[in-house]
Amino acid sequence: MELQLLFLGVVLLLVEGFIPGFGIFGISGILCLLGALYFFLGATAQAAALVGGVLLGLAVLGFWLIRRGPKSWLGRQVTLHLRSTAAQGYTGNADRKDLVGKTGVAQTVLRPSGRALIDGELVDVITEGEFYEPGTAIRVVAATGGRTVVRKEENL
Template sequence: MDSIFWLVIGILLMAVELVIPGGIVGLIGYCLFMWGVFTGLGGGDIATYAVLGSTIVLLLLLVTFFNHFSKTWIGKLFTLGQRSTTKQGYVSNDVQSDLQGKIGVAHTPLRPAGIARIDDMLIDVVTEGDFIDAGATIVVVRVIGSRNIVRQQF
């Protein structure tokens, strides 16, 4: 009777996981379900092997499912099959390392991110943490990837 209780609680928690995803509730539910299987089989070595074996089989099935899901007919309904590549002309963000040291004007308030006008171009910038009012003179102190870090020029 005790094992049926754990099986039911485990199933209920795994069902809750389907409604409120996150992983922890489902994992606890699975563990309680397996505890119900373990106690239902009377404990001992055979029950341990049954629980471990079914867990390993389940993990292998999940790995196989997730590796091949996007190739199935239903997986194609849930996943995007297109890629945006540089070869097709897609560029995520232009890195402008030549901006370092250039002087411009804050086009919008920089709190701490905003837009600056540098060499007659509007550029996304971020300050080192200070707020800078629109119209203030700024200088680009560093370019890290696509982040243009500026400071107010006095």
């Protein structure tokens, strides 16, 4: 019985390692290993107390790893603590605030996104939800987070 539980526990831990999920395989594997230890020690009250102590120790270790682990010396060695922030010059997409207020012409169907020719430059744009045909006169109303928002221009 101990060997089957030991084997099953190892297999479940390997499955957890290769197919990460919610920890069901890993927790089941640990419980199987603890069960194997219990039966290996003779399935007595003393064995149950030892396995319970090991389980309690694992729970305390897990709690410590979650709360303090990343701030410990070992945690700092194995975690990435570099940040790619806008303050350091990193951006996902270029903000085109220079286009706000400018007019152009839709080059593709805007449903609601597409391309428009603004100041002789093809720009990826998005409408506020409307669909526009190619050739529709548009005006840039906002440019935030890499999104250039346009609206149909009535005066062109």
